[in-house]
Amino acid sequence: MSEQQQQSATAVAKKTPTDFLNHILGRRVFVRLNSGIDYRGVLACLDGYMNIALEQTEEYVDGELRNRYGDAFIRGNNVLYISTA
């Protein structure tokens, strides 16, 4: 597939998962952990372990808001997925 085709296929035309993650830095994201707990917040940064720094973090358990954190470090091994909010 040519690069142009790829670009038309999706608005986020990036080649690797890491490119996607770098692309969404500073955006509001939704992080789900293996335990099922969800976090919403602004993606401040992340590293190769998928450790995540979130700002204005909201913690949801069973879809209900449980906690707020100004900043939050999430250890990468717990992460199931990251999506844009």
Next chain:
Amino acid sequence: MTDVASANAAAAAGPTSSFSMVEEPLDLVRLSLDERIYVKLRGDRELRGRLHAYDQHLNMVLGEVEETITIVDVDEESNTQSVRTVNRKVPMLFVRGDGVILVSPPSRAS
């Protein structure tokens, strides 16, 4: 844009940007040294304590720790659940990193 996000934009602009304070997630932990932090652990355990040391695994040494354990009791006769918490204090604690889910620094003005 908040401080960390703008610092991060600076980091994206160039690795030599001198005013970018948080370039990687562990910087958030580094900035919390000698501060009281909140740690969420596996097994429904939470810790609040002063961060004396940490490493790349998130092994941590915490002082003046308060541990909160959340226990869900199931009454088999009525089939109802009740949640209770147990608190205990520990003067000094080594936490193995693999049990850590989340670390939150003391809330700064943001």
